Amino acid sequence: MTADEDSIEGFSFFTYIFQAIWPTGGSVPNDVTISSPRTSKSSTSTASERADLRRREVDGTPLTTNGDEGNTSECSGKLRIAPSDDVILRLKYKGRTIRVKTSIDIQSGDSKYDRERRVMTLSTFLGTHSLFTSLINTARKEFAISTRSIITIYTPSLSANPSWGNASYRPIRPWHSVILPTGQKEWLYNDAKEFLAEKDFYLKRGVPHRRGYLLYGEPGSGKSSLIAALAAKLKLDIHVVNLGAKQTDDDKLNTLLQACPTKCILLMEDISETSDSEQVVIKNSHMKSGKPTKSKSTKHTPSGTVSTGVTLSGLLNALDGVTSSEGRLLFCTTNWRKKIDPALARPGRCDIWIEFKNATCQQARDLFIHFYDARRNTSSPIITATSRSGEPLTPEQAKPENENEKANIENNPDAEPPIDSPEQDVDPSISLPEVETPAAQTDIFSLAETFATIIPEGKVSVSSLQGYLMRYKWTPLDAVEAASRWGESGFDQWPTITLKEGKVDLQDMRLEGWATDTLVEGGMDRKIGR
Numbered sequence: 001m002t003a004d005e006d007s008i009e010g011f012s013f014f015t016y017i018f019q020a021i022w023p024t025g026g027s028v029p030n031d032v033t034i035s036s037p038r039t040s041k042s043s044t045s046t047a048s049e050r051a052d053l054r055r056r057e058v059d060g061t062p063l064t065t066n067g068d069e070g071n072t073s074e075c076s077g078k079l080r081i082a083p084s085d086d087v088i089l090r091l092k093y094k095g096r097t098i099r100v101k102t103s104i105d106i107q108s109g110d111s112k113y114d115r116e117r118r119v120m121t122l123s124t125f126l127g128t129h130s131l132f133t134s135l136i137n138t139a140r141k142e143f144a145i146s147t148r149s150i151i152t153i154y155t156p157s158l159s160a161n162p163s164w165g166n167a168s169y170r171p172i173r174p175w176h177s178v179i180l181p182t183g184q185k186e187w188l189y190n191d192a193k194e195f196l197a198e199k200d201f202y203l204k205r206g207v208p209h210r211r212g213y214l215l216y217g218e219p220g221s222g223k224s225s226l227i228a229a230l231a232a233k234l235k236l237d238i239h240v241v242n243l244g245a246k247q248t249d250d251d252k253l254n255t256l257l258q259a260c261p262t263k264c265i266l267l268m269e270d271i272s273e274t275s276d277s278e279q280v281v282i283k284n285s286h287m288k289s290g291k292p293t294k295s296k297s298t299k300h301t302p303s304g305t306v307s308t309g310v311t312l313s314g315l316l317n318a319l320d321g322v323t324s325s326e327g328r329l330l331f332c333t334t335n336w337r338k339k340i341d342p343a344l345a346r347p348g349r350c351d352i353w354i355e356f357k358n359a360t361c362q363q364a365r366d367l368f369i370h371f372y373d374a375r376r377n378t379s380s381p382i383i384t385a386t387s388r389s390g391e392p393l394t395p396e397q398a399k400p401e402n403e404n405e406k407a408n409i410e411n412n413p414d415a416e417p418p419i420d421s422p423e424q425d426v427d428p429s430i431s432l433p434e435v436e437t438p439a440a441q442t443d444i445f446s447l448a449e450t451f452a453t454i455i456p457e458g459k460v461s462v463s464s465l466q467g468y469l470m471r472y473k474w475t476p477l478d479a480v481e482a483a484s485r486w487g488e489s490g491f492d493q494w495p496t497i498t499l500k501e502g503k504v505d506l507q508d509m510r511l512e513g514w515a516t517d518t519l520v521e522g523g524m525d526r527k528i529g530r
């Protein structure tokens, strides 16, 4: 019996089978082999295939050297415990003993592309089909639940042989936390999902299976947030390449794009930024009508020093090249649409351009609700402590909802994950600030309406709004009341940290009425400046 590689990644799946079963009392293997990811694929296989294989092998829950799972800050690579090959293990599942053996199966039907598969064989005495089905479904569900909480971000290691060598892990960005004009993110999600499902459509028509999006517009309007949330929703890893990095050149970019696995998000952020004004990435004066010219990635700077960088032609060659990976979603972001060469708009490059603007009134309202809404943000004291009617929730009242959410995920892997569940996010030892009166707490929706009338359409970025609300984390009423004063000051005045007589003084220099936090010896003093 082998894992279905289309629905679950093989290596992680095997690990999960074991992780799921060991606690139930099976015999634990008494030998552990530590090995680096295998790279024994045929040297004739493509870089993209090798990258796919490697991705399957290294993916999984990070484990730091001191054994802290999930703490990846010190982790330069992933370690995971997995069964050794060709060793028979006996596990107990639902009262039955199951023999488990994993091995490597090398299929060499095609002389050019030898394929390596990891095979797991399960057997039991007088077992039934349903026992195995149940075991595999349990492992799948465990895997699906755990991988919902992180996304993997790969960045290149730019040595002489560049590769996607550096993996880091981020908590997922919940889809609902990205606040955009109605329908925008749903449209993008449907478009990307459709693209991923349409491989055959592209193949039959001889069209390269690639799709690209250019997200451009105001800083702090949610471009990066949307990409991160989309990656989590589509369960894709993100591969980030920085075109402006000094060590990146056309050849390295080409190699990296070849090595990009199928089904991933390839992200090129700030595509109009370069490390050197002479290295014009997006506007290439040597390029005519969008046709790539021969790549010239080494350039002379005005100072006469030689540096490297990515040229537009190099970028287009890498994106279009026959060896460039297929099935990937390309995302480019920029604040400077006018700097983007129209050649980037060709099909297969950046097919879709999406503008991001400052917040609409609807976004201001939605952000306010998202920020304070008791129903979703269960980690906020406003939510955990009270019901929508303002009455405090008992633990028993809160319980069924959480349990339902978990059951929902287990039964339906495509369902939205529970958001910021209190079990994960609230440390009971932390005493949270007092919340406003129940009346204020329960009226988030009408407060949001008022807030939206104060914020002028298209004048303030969502990130500025978020920063403003952060000053009133537990006091939505104050946030609304102070919003007009914030508007009078131009919506863009921020608290400034100044050093006064050896003390850090956090205060807004222009606004009257801000709460002022002063860092004094031994703690934070809070003064209300009104």
Ligand SMILES: Nc1ncnc2c1ncn2[C@@H]1O[C@H](COP(=O)(O)OP(=O)(O)OP(=O)(O)O)[C@@H](O)[C@H]1O
Pocket (backbone or CB within 6 Å): 177, 178, 179, 180, 217, 218, 219, 220, 221, 222, 223, 224, 225, 226, 334, 335, 356, 462, 463, 464, 466
């Ligand atoms: N539309 C949005 N919905 C929710 N949060 C947002 C949105 N826009 C911005 N933010 C918040 O503002 C901060 C910056 O957002 P983000 O990095 O996504 O913006 P950006 O458009 O990519 O900015 P830049 O162009 O400067 O890179 C984040 O903390 C994010 O949570």
